[in-house]
Amino acid sequence: MTERIQKKEYLNKIMTAMEAASLIKDGMTIATSGFTPAGYPKEVPKALAERIKREGTGLKINLFTGASVGDELDGELARAGAIKRRLPYQTQKDCRDKINCGEIDYIDMHLSHVSDFVRYGFLGKVDIAIIEAIAITEEGYIIPSTSLGNTPAFVENAEAVIIEVNTRHPKELQGMHDIYQPLKPPNRKPIPIISPKDRIGDTFIKVKPDKVKAIVLSDIPDSVKSFPSIDETSQQMADNLIGFLENEVKKGRLPENLLPLQSGVGSVANAVLGGLVKSKFCNLSIYSEVIQDSVLDLIDSGKVNIASGSSLTLSPKGMERFCNNIKEYKSKIILRPQEISNSPEVIRRLGVISMNTAIEVDIYGNVNSTNIMGTKMMNGIGGSGDFTRNAFISIFTTPSTAKAGSISSIVPLVSHCDHTEHDVQIIITEQGVADLRGLSPKEKAKAIIDNCVHSSYKDMLREYFNKQMNKCHISHRLDEALSWHYKFLQTGTMKNS
Ligand code: 0RQ
DSSP: OTTTBOOGGGGGGBOOHHHHHTTOOTTOEEEEOOBTTBSOOOHHHHHHHHHHHHHTOOOOEEEEOSSOOOIIIIIHHHHTTOEEEEESOOOOHHHHHHHHTTSSEEOOOOGGGHHHHHHTTTTOOEEEEEEEEEEEOTTOOEEEOSBOTTHHHHHHHEEEEEEEEETTSOGGGTTOBOBOOOOOTTSOOOOOOSSTTOOOSBSSBOOOGGGEEEEEEEOOOOOOOOOOOOOHHHHHHHHHHHHHHHHHHHTTSSOTTOSOEEEOSSHHHHHHHHHHHHSSOOSEEEEOSEEOHHHHHHHHTTOEEEEEESEEOOOHHHHHHHHHTHHHHHTTEEEOOHHHHTOHHHHHHHTOEEEEEOSEEETTSOEESSEETTTEEOSOOTTHHHHHHHOSEEEEEOOSEETTTTEESEESSOSSOSBOTTTOOEEEOSSOEEEOTTOOHHHHHHHHHHHHSOHHHHHHHHHHHHHHTTSSSSOOOTTTTTHHHHHHHHHSOSSOO
């Protein structure tokens, strides 16, 4: 154990997860490590949920994380009824259900905002930070595990810190992190990253020793799921995306090795990155948030030289692969706090190409990434807004239909808007590509309907649009604009009977 916990004075802070969980009181704000779902604490939240269920205390906490976390945290605490307020992003089913029935107050935030909001005191005080680490150094510095998320800001601003030292993660992860914390305005300086490969900070997190109230041992792996195999629709979208990028190179608007790439989460995003492996692009770089299995494929195929992100979100197989070749991957992957991986300043400077997935898009190019039928929260905006607004080229992909064709992903008006037409430049479905750059709203509508809509909905959308043509700058019939959603909720399909 002294290999993982090198600061001798900390050895007497080792306690059971249940003892550490007893430090958590009703109404506290608990901020944890963890990002999509990598590097989150597991033992203490499980013990807390067990304690709440056993004691029936009705204890509730506000839970802040980096992004989504695993079942041991969001799932256990949601099922124990222990989450009062949750931010900034989640993907766990029980947590989502409780958000959607109004039991959990959810604050869906841009990921780059969270550390600042904590630092500035906008979210009140953080009582306890629970951080997963792979080790603690002789000086008492924390070596984080598979993600960085908001961990540095949480550690600095929390009143107390609990560290879960997870021996399951390889200790060779040490050295992969690059930890830089911006000062508060008016003293903030430019973030000195001019290339995705730049290292600008420390490989550890400093913490005042008297803040560390408990150290808990763990060996539970991150619960990252494997992706399903890539279907025909996703493959077609990936092909359309590659074709678009090739054309941009041909037109001289992108260099041959493109610009740093960001890719979102989910099965579609995974397929899109997978498509790059088979493309002829090489010497690529990644400046993104989530480093998924497909990034290992890109590194292995020699396509990617450097990948910067905030988490190492690898499936069990991907983690095995990573561990077997850790030295090579370590030289090509950098993990940063999410306020740096998602920093608008850095994204704009590097000229990142953002590629995110939409739930639905409207004919004028507004994008809904979060709320199904305008009212059911899916996951959250995550980093898609940080990247889209600041990208060199912002791209959204979506299959043209959902739920076996009963929903058109292109609708007259989005039922919730996360990314406005001002930020969205390219829409890609399996049908084709709509390039919205430099187009007026009417021209955008034509490009989207002609290129991206499924044949079952094309005439319906044309009819909707043609009725409004030339009426105003952006034309809608307010009685019809959301009628497609309403029809689906009433009849189970957006199609005309
Ligand atoms: O429903 O779960 O019941 O099957 O939405 O859709 O097709 O499985 O897509 O896994 O790629 O996720 C936008 C949610 C896509 C994700 C989203 C239904 C569909 C299915 C999921 P089921 P798929 P994916 C980086 C950037 C926001 C955050 C982000 C996401 C379910 O990419 O959360 O981009 N993005 N962050 O059937 C009704 C429609 C629908 C629909 C799909 N039009 N109407 N239901 N669905 N389209 C990462 C981070 O920031 C951390």
